[in-house]
Amino acid sequence: MGSKVGEGSFNMGLGWGKSIPVPSVQEIVRNDSQYVPERYIKDYEDRPFLDSSATFRSNLPNIPVIDFSLLINGDAEQLNKLDCACKEWGFFLIINHTVAEEVLSNVKAAAARFFDLSLEEKKKYSMVENDVQGYGQMFVVSEEQKLDWNDILFLRTRPTEYRNMKYWPIELPGFNIHRAATNANKARMSIATALYPDDEAEVGPVESMMQDRPRMYREVKAIDYIRYRLGNKLKGNAAINFLKSRNNA
Numbered sequence: 001m002g003s004k005v006g007e008g009s010f011n012m013g014l015g016w017g018k019s020i021p022v023p024s025v026q027e028i029v030r031n032d033s034q035y036v037p038e039r040y041i042k043d044y045e046d047r048p049f050l051d052s053s054a055t056f057r058s059n060l061p062n063i064p065v066i067d068f069s070l071l072i073n074g075d076a077e078q079l080n081k082l083d084c085a086c087k088e089w090g091f092f093l094i095i096n097h098t099v100a101e102e103v104l105s106n107v108k109a110a111a112a113r114f115f116d117l118s119l120e121e122k123k124k125y126s127m128v129e130n131d132v133q134g135y136g137q138m139f140v141v142s143e144e145q146k147l148d149w150n151d152i153l154f155l156r157t158r159p160t161e162y163r164n165m166k167y168w169p170i171e172l173p174g175f176n177i178h179r180a181a182t183n184a185n186k187a188r189m190s191i192a193t194a195l196y197p198d199d200e201a202e203v204g205p206v207e208s209m210m211q212d213r214p215r216m217y218r219e220v221k222a223i224d225y226i227r228y229r230l231g232n233k234l235k236g237n238a239a240i241n242f243l244k245s246r247n248n249a
Helices: 025-031 076-089 101-115 119-125 222-230
Strands: 002-005 008-011 065-067 093-095 134-136 152-154
Touching: 065 076, 101 152, 119 134
Parallel strands: 065 093
Antiparallel strands: 002 008, 134 152
């Protein structure tokens, strides 16, 4: 049984959804480092543009920086920054988070070991038709859409019942588990982690914070939002419209 929401669709029997298989960006670069296929060249209106009179760094917006050591103690400025970052950006940089540097280094090293494998080896962990876990690329919903210049390995870790070990390269040490300028000579690796509520959890505005203000966002089951998000092209904060109440849509 399928349901259609907005511009994208999802299948109720597919868990989190699916993504169409696409060629490996690593292999494209290895075959010809000077060639970018047409499908990876963004449409004019989707390209970031900088003022020609400004330098690259001087014209970049200031990504929100949250000091976690102050935030956990209720610092008003950090709370306001967090509020703004969630509303306007959808992400932020955390400093003073107390995660040991050794842990971060080990995670980076484990990820690097995976992407250093041959394509034949990496393909053993490829996403299958009805799952977004594994090696490939996410948010690919049509054969015509423009693609991102990256490959990913997406793994669900918690709760453990959602962990599918067939996508885990457990023979590699370390798996017994932004904004950036491209570099023409060196590959860049990013490691993203995300926290999600239970699939069946209802997510919406906190009633105690509503006061007399009208509700801008509706309650939605977490799995419905995730399916919608993964069933559409990744484009800024466009998915926020899915969460708006019918009176604010």
